[in-house]
Amino acid sequence: MELFGRRAEIAALERLLDRAAAGAGSGLVVWGEPGIGKTALLDHAAGMASGATVLRCRGTRMEAGLAFAALHELLWPVVDRLDTLPAPQAAALRGALGLSSDTANRFLLGAAVLSLISGLARERPVLVVVDDAQWVDEATAQCLGFLARRVTTEPVLLLTGHENPAPGPWEGLPSMEVAGLADEDARRLVDAVAPSADRALVDHAVRAAGGNPLALHELPTLERETDGALAPLLSGEPMPVGPRLRQAFCTRVEALKPATRSLLLLAAAEDRGDRHLLHRAGAGWGVDSSTWEEALRAGLLRASGARLEFRHPLVRAAVYDGAPFLDRQAAHRALAAALPANATEERAWHLAAAADGPDEDVAALLEQAAEQCLRRSAGPTAARALRRAAELSPVPAAAARRLAGAARAAWDSGDAEAARQLLEEAERCDGVESVARLSGGLRGILEFAYGMPERAQHYLVSDLAVVPKARRAVELGTVAVRAAWSAGRPDLQQQALRRVRAVHTGADPALSELLPVLRNWWSCYDQTGEAAPATPDLAGDTVDRLGTAAWELLPPVPLVQAWGVEGGLLDVLRVQAAQLRRRHELPALALVLAQIAVLDTTAGRWSAAEAAAAEALRLAEEVGADHVATQSRACLSVLAAARGEVRAVDELTTRILRVSVPRGVRALSASAYWQRGRAALFDGRPQEALHDLRCLVEPGHEAAHPTFALFAAVDTVEAAVQVGSRDGVELPVEMVEQWARRTGATWARLAAHRLRALVRSGPTAEDSFRAALAVEGAGSHPFELARTRLAYGEWLRRARRRADARLQLAGAAAIFDRLGARPLRARAEREQALTERRAAPRVAAPPTAAGLTAQELRVARLAADRLTNREIAAQLLISPRTVGHHLANVYAKLGIASRTELAGIDFDGDLRLRPPETG
Incomplete structure (x- = not known):
């Protein structure tokens, strides 16, 4: 069938089909109003894919509430291929298709569909066509969205027809809007449909249909069949398909x-x-x-x-x-x-x-249906059923219970906004306290993940007193402590901690065993030193024993890192991630992945960290989890700063602060300032770095946070030393040293020795460098170990111990190269090059023959090597302004006026200009 006025759309589909045949798969959402021609374009694409396997399904309004209904239609033609899948995937897919009683695990099911389609694609290209996607059940839509985002290297093309590509399972896929036909093409279509129609009828149809092909196809025919009854309808202005076209269809039905x-x-x-x-x-x-x-x-x-x-x-x-x-x-x-x-x-x-009014029997039946949906991990469908059940509930308390259950189902499936609305509806039915009990304190969890941490702490502390189960109360209390930590509010931390301590474990033996461990952890983590000290063994034991607990009980990753027990936490988080994937709890999975990314970054697994952070960011954006998305960006900014990607750091931290500052999430604001400071420090701009880093200890500042101030102390001291400012450096050095003595954390001992070396002079500095490199386990922090070797190598070069310097600098450069830390690798390599020069001629006493001081001579040599003032400053640990002052003196004493002339000076002779080279 000829398609009028669709040349551009057809060309776009042909390109995608050609790319898919070449192995570059993709997905495309073809969207537009009803009747605009989406189905015709999808049919045309299926016709063009003559050499491909074509799988099709169509969403229907009634089946929108039936989990995996559309998937059943799509895969039924190839159901005999299930035996080719790994057993767990095949079992999950059989359960979803109703072929067995196996539970349809959402993540495993997505992997099964991907494996099945990929297997088909190894034989010939595959075209997946999903029409009327707005009516496809949520479970199938999420499964196919998973597929579309993962076929970029497979000969697979997924085309989706949708009325409106609103946020949801298809979000993030390329889209192509199908607009109305131009008047000329619309007339051609009417002429083809009704060749005997008079010109007035054609004009009326074109004007009324507004370019909608279905209207253009139907209106002239209906006009003839109804003896002109539609003439009044055809005289209006152009409009989308709506009441008038529906009336036209009804006219045919009434006959x-x-x-x-x-x-x-x-x-x-x-x-x-x-x-x-x-x-x-x-x-x-x-x-x-x-x-x-x-x-x-x-x-x-x-x-x-x-x-x-x-x-x-x-x-x-x-x-x-x-x-x-x-x-x-x-x-x-x-x-x-x-x-x-x-x-x-x-x-x-x-x-x-x-039903046209309250009906408890029907409401109970819907609640039963929702329970079946939850067993199949069809959370959105369950939430929809429970919401309708609430509407039919004759008693407000029953309505509130069902709305609270719907909110939990929506939250677990990643729809936080729907969960928030459902909670508000429930509270209007039966009050805040009742809904807090029914939902397990969900409002505080939502606020912690999406809103203001201080408000979250208030909700959580209030709600832990009303939830019926002691374990849930402990979970809420622990999140309340975390929320207060995020807000940088030690007073609120202590308030929440007191509430956690007051929880009675009841008859739960596992909780009775776990609660003292949690109390000890939260009692000793405080950095102020007011609480009783704890040993790393105790902290590590706490983390290890949380492996089977809910994610809410896990302490914040930065605190675990501060204690130096992140190895155990990484194992715990990986277990949690696997469990959350199986349950398809996307918000919690995104949070856990973001924390895994932080730990992988510290351990030097930067590629893995970037992948985890990127996945966490994508999931968080899909479910609207602003704070988790911001945490993911914070991890990416850590990597970008170390890699020298200054623009990326600026973009990421700007987005972080846009979310964290208005909501008072000081932990995230502090992370942003810290990474801005590190990016400037690694880029050779220590003065700018110092400006950002000192904000973390400034009372009342939006980025003031004790945990991140502790971590940033290392960079603050280095930046201060580079600009030649020793004011205030002793305080951060002592802070890190005190923390190292208190916890024995590897990173803290390594940092404490390095910082002491930076602020000392003479042999004592070397003692500190050697002590830093001798710290047991320092290799588990490769980036900081390499920074220590770099600083030691620079110290050795300035002490003219070139061979020793080359050894340290080469080791640092190798680690930086492996990690991808380009700015520090370049700095290490520049230092290495300086160690390979012949020693400068010794003079009896300063100044030199040309009157240069020793420092001026060092500056002149580096400038002759075409280093910039900023690079020279970084090498000599002085400010760029001081470099400029020394160069001005050098030019005056040598009688030259530029760096070009400086490059011609014989620094190994009597500081005279070398004769020009002759050809």
Whole structure:
């Protein structure tokens, strides 16, 4: 069939098909208003893919509430290929398709569909076509979204037709809007559909349809069939498909006999195309063989075996919306009665559609259906069922309970905004305290993940007193402590900690064993030193014993790093990530991945860290988790700073502060300032670095935070030494040394010795450098170890111990190169080059023959090597302004005026200009 006015769209589809055939797979959302031609374009693409395996499915309004209904239609033609999958994936997919009783694990199911499609693609390219995606059930949509984002290296193309690519499972995929036809193309279409139509009718149709192909196809035909009854409709202004076109379809339906109209209404209400079910439901409506014949002959329905479908979804919408409410009720009741006994979900939805007021029986049936959805990890469908059950609940308390359950289901499936709205509705039904108890304190968890940490702490502390289970109370209390830590509020931390200590474990032996460990951890972590000191063994034991606990009980990663027990936490987090993937709890999974990324960064696994942070960021953005997304950006900024990606650091930290500052998340604000300072320090701008780093200890500053101030002390001292400012450096040195004595953390001992070396002079400095390199386990912090070797190598070079310096500098450069820390690698290599020069001639006493002081001579040599003032300053640990002052003296004493002339000076002779080279 010819498509009018779609040359650009067809060309785009051809390019994607060609790319897929070449192994560059992708997904595309083809979107636009109803009737605009999306289905025609998808059909055209399927026709062009003659050498490909084509799999198709279409969403339907009634099946939108049935988990994996569309997936069943899509994969049924290749269900015999399930045996080619790994056993766990095959089991998950069989469970989703109703072929077994296995649980349809969401993450494993996505992997199974990906494996199945990839296997098909090894034989020939695969085209997956999903029409009317707005009606595809959530479980299938999320599964196919997972597929579309992971076929970039497979000969697979996934095309989706959608009315509106709103945020959801398809978010992030490329999209192509299908707009209305231009007037010229619209007229060509009308001429092809109704070649005998007069010019006035064509003009009316083009003007009324607004470029919508379905309207252009139907209106002229209906005008003739209704003897001009549509003429008034055709005289309006251009408009999208809406009430007028629906009225046009209704005009055709009203011309049919009552039994046929009843059959069409049943089909519109059933929405699955099950001809056998419609036959049973229509038995009491006078539906017989002649009724079926008329319905099919009218062209509104099409039959394929036992399946029925409307010619276009708009026809179904027109039939259903145009029927009186009492008729729609009767249709749904008839369909519910005709369903088999085990079709609980379908019956519940039909009875819910038929209900016109509170009905506890139907509400209970919907609640039962929601429980089945939760067992299949179909959280969005469960939330939808529970919300409808709440609407039908005659008692406010029952409505609140169901709305709270819907909020939990929405939160677990990643829809935080829906969870928040559902909680608010529940609170209007039965009060805040009741809903806190019913939802397990969800409002505080939501606020912690998306809002203001101080407010989250308030909610969590209040709600832990009303939740029925002691374990949940401890979880809420622990998150409250974390929220206060995030806000940089030690007073609120202590308040929450007191509430955690007061929780009675009751008859839970596991909690009785775990609670003292948690109390010890939170009692000793405080950096102020006011609490009783704890040993690293105690801290490590705490982390190790949290491996089987909920993610809410895990302490913040920076605190665990500060204690130096992150090795145990990494194992715990990996266990948590695997569990959360299996349960498809996306918000919590994103949080855990962000924390794994932090630990991998510290351990020098930068590629793994970047992958984890990127996945966490994508998941967090998909579910709208602002704080987790910001944490992910913070980890990426750590990597960018070390890699010398200054622009990336600026962009990432700007986005971090845009979220963290208004909400008072000082932990994130401090991280942003810290990474800005490190980026400037590594880039040879120590004065700028110092400006940002000192904010972390400035009382009342938006970035003031004790934990991050402790970490940033290392960079603060180095920046101060480089600019020649020793004011205030003793305090951060002592802070790190005190923490090292208190915890024995490897990073702290390494840093303490290095900082002491930087601020000392003479042999004592070398003692500190050697002590730093001798710290047991220093290799587990490769970046900081390399920074220590770099600083030691620079000290050795300045002491003219070139051979020793080369050894340290080479080791530092190798680590920086492996990690990808380009600025520090370049600095180490420059220092290495300086160690390979012949020693400068010794003079009897300063100044030199030309009157240069020793420092001026060092500056002159580096400038002659074409180092910039900033680079010279970094090498000699002085400020760029001091470098400029020394160079001005050098020029005056040598009688030159530029660096070009300086490059011609013979520094190994009597500081005279070398003779120009002759060819």
